[in-house]
Amino acid sequence: MNRPLVGLVGAGGAVGSAALAQLLQHDLRVRGGQRQAQVWPDGVDGRVLDLFDAQALADFCAGCQVVLNCAGPSWRVGDRVAQAAHGAGAAYVDAFGNAALLSALQGARQPSIIGAGVFPGLTALLPRWLASRSFDRVSSLQINAGGREHCSNAGGADVLLSALGGFGTPNAHWVDGRVQTLAIEQQMQHLPGFPEAVFRSAYLTDELRRLASTLGVPQASFHNVFDHPQIPALIATLCQRLSQDPSALPHAVAQLVQAADLQLLGRRAYYRLSVELTGWGDGQAQRQRAVLSSQDSYGLSATIAVCATLQLLHDQSWRGAHWAGDCLPPATVIDAVQASTACQALSIVNLAVESVVSEEEGVL
Template sequence: MRERALVGVLGAAGAVGTVARACLRDAGGVRIRSGHRRPGPAAGEEVAVVDAADPAAVRRFAAGCHVVLDCTAPAYTLMDRVRRAVLEAGADYVSVMDDGCTQVPPEGRTVVLAAGVSPGLSGMLPRLLAEGLVGPMRFTGAYAGLGGLTAGAAADYLLSLDAGYGTPLAVWRGREVPRALRVDDDYRIPTVERALTGYPYLTAELRRQALVLPLAQAVWFNAFDGPHVLATTSRRRGTRLADADAVAELVRASRLDAAGRRPYQVLHGELDARAPDGTPVHRSVVIRGSDGSALSGVVAAEAVLALTTGRVPPGVWYASDVVDSRRLLASLQHRLPDTVVRFTGNVPCSEAVTPQVEGFL
């Protein structure tokens, strides 16, 4: 009988790591080694003390693992150090973030990056909508979130602003066209009743999808619900700072925007293309959940399971390209019952989605 793969989870007690571990346990077929800075008991799991900032400690933790899932935060302060230590220990590596370093790993080793909500689930939207269609294809997508940020999430957000993962106000028209768009102060996104501020931001993730599919045009908006996070983001962009004061300011801003309101995370995408017979086709998808960390945990677990079941070959990959979209959509709704997934336009993978009651939206 084949031995079950050993999966190490760094940041196992965090909001993302806790959900990812639960998904992996429920899926079965793997053993889990939980890495904590101050661990407590974890039924059915190996538990280890590990400081992700110490490469030697990470190597000891990763020794014997088939794959290590990195859910540490703030990830941008560690960058590729965790990944290098994991690979040196002989394990494969999955990260919720994109560490910005995509060098080819040692022979036979696999790296999967951006296994979260954005980047991650967001990068799957154009693929979901484009299935079976032909060009020219035009895609518009958006991400909107409302809810208090943790300190780690706030630090990662601030550090990502100047990390080169996107271009503000740019659009894709066969190539990146800078400063082609304007901020939309009356931006609308399905399932959100009020107008948002839509900030055009051509992500590196969408650029990759535009080249692969290919897309004739691609637009992405980061949509802000309330003035405080947007104001803090605008003030901090270009400073390259995520010190304690900056993190505390963004955490406060997120709580002010969310005060008295129900938290949500919404991804939305629309695509115009043609069927093989030349008929024009318009498709859309909206994915809404209440907890961004929980959504990321499910995506991360699915990326790990894709790797441990042999569905990801050696090399560097992005979760949006290797995670099975049908399986992921079903897993999101099973693990997070308040998650809504709604398609229009006869999308092939929509049969994986449980019908939702419209009033719930």
Template sequence: MRVGLLGASGELGGVAARALLDGGLDTLRLGARDPRRAETLAAELRRRAPGARIETRAVDLTEPASALAFAADCGVLVNCAGPARDTSRHAALAAIAAGVDLVDASAEPGIAALFERAPARTALLGAGLQPGLTGLLPRWLAGRGFARVTRLRSYLRVFDRFTATAATDFLHATDAGCLPLAAWRSGPRGGALARRSAVELPFFDAPATLLPYLDQEAMALAGALGLEHGDWFSVVSAPQVLDAFDRAPALDPEAARAALERASALDLLGRRPRIQLLVELAGRDPAGRALTRCALVDGVGNATVSGTLIALATQAVVAGALTPGAGFAALALDPEAMLAGLRAQRAIEPPQWLDGGVEDLAVTEEGTL
């Protein structure tokens, strides 16, 4: 089956293409506005797997005829192009017109509804780090002794460089349905939480600022798990990035994006990219006893984790392992298989879990998780 990969000239697309090839999907069509940039990646892939069938094509997603011509005769269309607000809808319409499945790194509002006209197709949305892993890890932990989950707390730290696309998407989050300072209280509740500074979290290497948020994936996950109480936090320990984020509302969009790019590069000087996701669940075990557990995942960077997960999600679609329909990847994919795949590709360290809550971890951090 041919896989059509959009955004092949970007960092995310490159990671995804390599992971697809390593996973045995060696018939790839790489798309970019400038096919010469995609050809650099294609040449690398051909060296890695001399028998692979790799082709490149120019594609302009804003032109329906160009997008459809690219998607035609592919089995799956994979969207790694960005920014999401400029590409996701066009990629979805191309997949529907071509009659192919879709895997998208982002999850823009309204995309799933487009597939109501194509009920036999599969569309996995938010198949990256966030959304994506942020929904898979809680489901993985919920499978470790919980009969019912009532409360969730999630802490995501991304210490990495912002590309232009990533910075644009980050600043666009509110328009994409992400509610700042909101939480889940048996339903979405705005203003339920406040920003907190100088917070020390177990296994996070510096005091941080916690930015509460509630995005579309979090709300879908809360409904699927039957949560009464859910808190999600972005954990920011990079001072330049935090300053740029705070100044962004006073700047025009292009200046805000550029400032966030520069700030992330400064914070990262001399250090390696890293992502950390710490999740706490509370509820009941099958005997009705109260149960609280935490899980921690460490990863090597946003693009590596996201691109690898996109490839794993695509493999699941190609294998026919999913029921047709459109929705969040984190709710459709097998969390055990996805985390195992991320480990095998060395995108993350083995996820770890233990009894107790985040407060307990703060006391026992010197021990073994």
């Protein structure tokens, strides 16, 4: 029997190159596509691929069982890769994606999993995993995600466009089924699990709303974390300009990428995803915090995308279009994350319910 063929679009990018390395660890054939010529690892059917050449994209997808898209930005890629994959009879996975893409794929005969990255994706899967381990009921959920890392051009574009209204509501959290506005935090602060003082910005994501509904959580919050307030301030300024002149996006992305790289000069990159749950389990109050540590988010995103790809390869019963954070089995994904080179540590801290004075920390 022939080994399954996976088509990887954007195989030379930050997420795509990490996904390529992970796919090659499985018993698969891999076809890699990238805009520019590059040297490919042994065994990869590497091709120069222009996403805006419909025939080239169709030829690339032909014969694939699953097509994994790691190219961005999402707003520019749209559903062109997904439609080419489905046209070739292949299932589709997108490491990024948005609500418009999900809606466009709902009626397709072939299955799709989108948002198969860190955010959205792992930012729902890690809370689901933590809740399943120790909680019968969750009363509050807090997520802090971010750090200091390189910003790719595609990632920068998605950050700016999502800040303009793509994935949720800025400066808000979820309370008893309603959106509640928060005051903007002004100070640097020390957050558990983060190696230094950081600046954070509240953002009520659409994913968090779905997660709160799934877990029955009355209070939920999500914060983007930055190593310096300069970055969120720049994002706000650039978004204001883009709201008046959308054609300025390439210049805005270049400014954001440059600012992120300047923050990295002479300093170590890091990424943290911290999830804290309060609730009840085994008849008593529980409070736990999970902190996932990595050098950057790109390798973690690749792991989630590969997990989604393997799910569609191994289970032919999938139908419809789904968010990765809603549909992937959390235990399987977290096992894969821990086994990946992208994961430096995953720690679980048991906290006192009324106060956070004493902590017992264990590394899984």
